[in-house]
Amino acid sequence: MISRIDLRGEALPxxxxxxxxxxxxxFDVAAALEKVRPICEDVHHRGTAALIEYAEKFDGVRLExxxxxxxxxxxxxxxxxxxxxxALEESIRRARLVHREQRRSSHTTQVxxxxxxxxxxxxxxxxxxYAPGGRSVYPSSVIMNAVPAQEAGVxxxxxxxxxxxxxxxxxxxxxxxxCELLGIDEVYAAGGAQAVAMFAxxxxxxxxxxxxxxxxxxxxxxxxxxxxxxxxxxxxxGPTEIAILADSTADPVHVAADLISQAEHDPMAAAVxxxxxxxxxxxxxxxxxxxxxxxxxxxDRIVPALKGRQSATVLVDGLEEGLKVVDxxxxxxxxxxxxxxxxxxxxxxxxxxxxxxPYAPVSLGDYCAGSNHVLPTGGCACHSSGLSVQSFxxxxxxVDYSRDALAEVxxxxxxxxxxxxxxxxxxxxxxxxxxxxxxQ
Numbered sequence: 001m002i003s004r005i006d007l008r009g010e011a012l013p014x015x016x017x018x019x020x021x022x023x024x025x026x027f028d029v030a031a032a033l034e035k036v037r038p039i040c041e042d043v044h045h046r047g048t049a050a051l052i053e054y055a056e057k058f059d060g061v062r063l064e065x066x067x068x069x070x071x072x073x074x075x076x077x078x079x080x081x082x083x084x085x086x087a088l089e090e091s092i093r094r095a096r097l098v099h100r101e102q103r104r105s106s107h108t109t110q111v112x113x114x115x116x117x118x119x120x121x122x123x124x125x126x127x128x129x130y131a132p133g134g135r136s137v138y139p140s141s142v143i144m145n146a147v148p149a150q151e152a153g154v155x156x157x158x159x160x161x162x163x164x165x166x167x168x169x170x171x172x173x174x175x176x177x178x179c180e181l182l183g184i185d186e187v188y189a190a191g192g193a194q195a196v197a198m199f200a201x202x203x204x205x206x207x208x209x210x211x212x213x214x215x216x217x218x219x220x221x222x223x224x225x226x227x228x229x230x231x232x233x234x235x236x237x238g239p240t241e242i243a244i245l246a247d248s249t250a251d252p253v254h255v256a257a258d259l260i261s262q263a264e265h266d267p268m269a270a271a272v273x274x275x276x277x278x279x280x281x282x283x284x285x286x287x288x289x290x291x292x293x294x295x296x297x298x299x300d301r302i303v304p305a306l307k308g309r310q311s312a313t314v315l316v317d318g319l320e321e322g323l324k325v326v327d328x329x330x331x332x333x334x335x336x337x338x339x340x341x342x343x344x345x346x347x348x349x350x351x352x353x354x355x356x357x358p359y360a361p362v363s364l365g366d367y368c369a370g371s372n373h374v375l376p377t378g379g380c381a382c383h384s385s386g387l388s389v390q391s392f393x394x395x396x397x398x399v400d401y402s403r404d405a406l407a408e409v410x411x412x413x414x415x416x417x418x419x420x421x422x423x424x425x426x427x428x429x430x431x432x433x434x435x436x437x438x439x440q
C-alpha cells in the first residue's frame with residue numbers, strides 16, 4: 001500500500017541532493033496561476049456580481065448576496081451539537097493560552113546618550129481569513145486563523161468560506177458557529193481564488209484587507225501568489241503532510257493510525273515514515289491494511305494518498321541518518337516516536353510542528369493541543385514558520401536622536417555615504433550643523 005525508499009548502506013547526500021531522493025507531491029502553483037488570473041481580475045472589475053456568478057459555476061448555488069446575514073451565525077451556533085460546541089470552546093481556550101504568550105511589547109534601546117531606537121509592534125489593520133470547504137469542513141481552521149489575529153490585536157477581520165448547496169448557499173453551519181463563538185460577525189460565502197480576490201480588491205460588500213491567511217486548495221495558493229505585493233499572505237499552502245521518525249520502540253498500531261489520519265485529508269496528502277527498523281516498517285505496512293479497511297474515505301482519499309508518489313517508508317541506517325532525512329524533508333507535521341523522543345525532538349531543525357512521543361499525535365495538534373495547525377508545507381519549514389501572533393504584527397523602528405547625539409556620529413554617516421557614492425546623504429547630515437553643502 002505504501003512504497004519504500006531504501007537509503008541504507010551509503011553516506012547520505014547533502015542538501016538538495018537528499019531532498020530530491022524523498023517523496024513529495026506535485027503541486028504546480030505556476031500553472032494554476034494562469035487560470036486564476038482572469039478570475040481575480042473579473043472580481044476586480046465586477047465585484048459582487050462576479051462572486052455570485054462563480055458561486056453558481058463552481059459551487060452550484062445561486063446567491064442573492066455574498067455576505068452572510070448575522071442571524072445565520074447565531075442560528076448556526078444555536079443548532080450546533082452541544083458536544084461539538086464544547087470541543088470548539090475548549091480548542092479556542094487552549095489556543096488563546098498559547099497564542100497570548102506570543103504577544104510582543106515595544107522595547108527602547110539607548111544606542112548612545114541622547115540616541116534611542118524603539119521597536120514598536122503594530123497589528124495589521126484588516127485581515128481576510130479563509131476556511132476551506134471542499135472535501136471536508138474545517139471549523140478548526142477558523143480557530144487557528146482567528147485566535148492569533150485577535151491576540152495580536154487586529155482591529156478588523158472578515159472570514160470567507162465556500163457556499164454550500166446543501167445549506168442554501170451559506171458556508172457550512174459549523175464554520176458559521178465557530179465564527180459566532182469567536183465573535184467574527186463579518187462572514188462571506190465565497191471560496192477559491194475569487195475569495196482571495198475579494199479580500200485583495202474589495203467589493204461593495206467587503207472592504208479590502210491588508211493580509212489574507214488560511215489554508216486552501218491550489219487555486220487559493222495560486223491567488224495568494226498572484227496578489228503577493230498587494231496583500232500580505234501567510235504562505236502558499238500545499239498538500240498536507242506528516243513525517244514520522246520512528247525506531248523499534250514505536251508501536252506500529254500508532255504509526256499506521258497516524259499515517260492514515262493525514263492521508264484522509266486529500267488524495268495528494270503525504271504520509272512518510274522514516275525508520276531504521278525493517279521490522280517496524282513491515283509491521284506498519286501490515287497494520288495499514290485492516291485500519292484502512294475499517295475507516296472512511298478509503299477510495300477517494302486514503303488509498304490514493306498512501307499509494308501516491310508523495311508517500312513512502314524511508315529506510316535509514318540509524319537515528320543520525322533519520323534526523324538528516326527529516327531535516328531535509330522539512331515536514332509540516334513531524335512526529336518523533338523513538339526512545340528518548342524529547343531529546344531527539346530537540347535536535348530537529350526543520351519542521352512546522354513537532355509532536356513528541358506516543359501521546360502527542362498530529363490529531364491533537366489539529367484540534368486541541370493549543371498549538372497552531374496552519375503550518376508550512378512542501379519543505380518550506382526550512383525557512384518559514386507556522387501561523388502565530390507574530391504573523392499579524394509589523395515591527396516599526398522609531399529613531400529619536402538629539403542634536404549632540406547626531407553630531408557625534410555625523411562623520412561616520414558622511415564617510416559611509418561617500419563610500420556608497422551617495423553624497424546627498426552626507427549633505428543632509430552636514431546641513432544640520434552649518435557644514436558646507438553643495439549649492440551653498
